[in-house]
Amino acid sequence: MAMRGRGAVVGVGELKPTRETPGETTLSLMAKAGLAAIEDAGLSFADIDGMVCHPIGGVSMLTPSTVSELMGLKLNFAEVVDLGGATGAGMIWRAVAAIEAGMCRAVVCITGSSRRPRAPRSGGKKTAGGWSMPDRSAFAEFEVPYGNVGANVGYAMIANRYLHEYGATPEQLAKVAVHQRDNANQNPDAIFYGQPITVDDVLSSPLIADPLHMLEIVMPAGGAAALVVVGPELAEQLPNRPAWLLGAGEQVTHKTITYAPSLTDTAIQASARRAFDQAGVNPSQIGLASVYDCYTITVLLTLEDSGFTPKGTGGRFIEEHDLRWNGDFPVNTHGGQLSFGQPGIAGGMSHVTEAVRQIQGRAGARQIPDLELAFVNGNGGILSEQVSLIFGTER
Numbered sequence: 001m002a003m004r005g006r007g008a009v010v011g012v013g014e015l016k017p018t019r020e021t022p023g024e025t026t027l028s029l030m031a032k033a034g035l036a037a038i039e040d041a042g043l044s045f046a047d048i049d050g051m052v053c054h055p056i057g058g059v060s061m062l063t064p065s066t067v068s069e070l071m072g073l074k075l076n077f078a079e080v081v082d083l084g085g086a087t088g089a090g091m092i093w094r095a096v097a098a099i100e101a102g103m104c105r106a107v108v109c110i111t112g113s114s115r116r117p118r119a120p121r122s123g124g125k126k127t128a129g130g131w132s133m134p135d136r137s138a139f140a141e142f143e144v145p146y147g148n149v150g151a152n153v154g155y156a157m158i159a160n161r162y163l164h165e166y167g168a169t170p171e172q173l174a175k176v177a178v179h180q181r182d183n184a185n186q187n188p189d190a191i192f193y194g195q196p197i198t199v200d201d202v203l204s205s206p207l208i209a210d211p212l213h214m215l216e217i218v219m220p221a222g223g224a225a226a227l228v229v230v231g232p233e234l235a236e237q238l239p240n241r242p243a244w245l246l247g248a249g250e251q252v253t254h255k256t257i258t259y260a261p262s263l264t265d266t267a268i269q270a271s272a273r274r275a276f277d278q279a280g281v282n283p284s285q286i287g288l289a290s291v292y293d294c295y296t297i298t299v300l301l302t303l304e305d306s307g308f309t310p311k312g313t314g315g316r317f318i319e320e321h322d323l324r325w326n327g328d329f330p331v332n333t334h335g336g337q338l339s340f341g342q343p344g345i346a347g348g349m350s351h352v353t354e355a356v357r358q359i360q361g362r363a364g365a366r367q368i369p370d371l372e373l374a375f376v377n378g379n380g381g382i383l384s385e386q387v388s389l390i391f392g393t394e395r
Helices: 026-041 063-071 084-100 138-146 151-166 170-184 199-204 268-279 296-305 314-320 345-360
Strands: 008-014 050-053 077-080 106-113 207-209 223-230 243-252 288-291 373-380 385-392
Touching: 008 026, 008 345, 026 063, 026 106, 026 223, 050 063, 050 084, 063 077, 077 084, 084 106, 084 223, 084 243, 084 345, 084 373, 084 385, 106 345, 151 207, 151 296, 170 199, 170 296, 170 314, 223 345, 243 268, 243 345, 268 296, 268 373, 268 385, 288 296, 288 345, 296 314, 296 373, 345 373, 345 385
Parallel strands: 050 077, 050 106, 288 373
Antiparallel strands: 008 223, 008 243, 106 223, 243 385, 373 385
């Protein structure tokens, strides 16, 4: 099904990321963001008849009904999306598809994560909902015992392979973090607001997993974000300018880095191509790239594999362009997760919320003048799950 003009985002609710969220649960944060998005859209509770959420720690089953009960919603459509950092982007096209299928009229898409101080390690394995079942996946059995633990290792492998094949410089990668921090300094909700950095700061920060430095790696936080998606008829009646979904693409290739088909040619190529084909536009027409940035290398690969620059030229592209909100190629104008913060799955959703705000003309001091088209990419796992979206001001 082609996505162009079948639905639009009309409401945004987003909580400011914080290092810790005392007194809050993931459910309470998600409910607050969802309610804010509904209010922002100019809709009532009775208007919302669809919801998309994600798995929640401590809720072992019946997640949509758990969230809808808390919020007091009655739903004709309920969905759970589990695509890691691509979840937020994946929610949007599914909401549009449900509306187009006649299942519902207005869908709230909700993401969130609470964050508490890390407890001292004990001999047991416990989750927010009690004692967990052992992980019997191949990853847990055959890879974790040999040190393949966490995302830093996988993305360091990707960065090393890219540097071996194509030779980007440390300064080029560091510029991504610096310009996104400059963008964050225009966003009072960013966790690093008012804290500029330089290329030297990035390269002198601790080396976490060679070649990635601390300031090239996202900082986990707590928070929540939600969007309201409606069909064309309803979109034209509401107060905010609709951010029309023009194209969408999705591709999943592997779970762990061991089984990645390639470390430098990613599934973004397929997801972005489908999104551009559906939208009927090309990368040269895009005025904002709002792309997942758990690491600086992720941004470089996304720009290449989405078609903004040929393979192997990402470092030079970054060096030659100004990535700030008022530059010639704006990237992650909210600060990206590197400087806005990564509140769990809501971190990936922040790229969608920012693109929507920019399309709606509601980005405040960082507003891109005369923006018509925005590209979003969500990334789950170790470049495992990709969702690409294109938003526009016109259907």
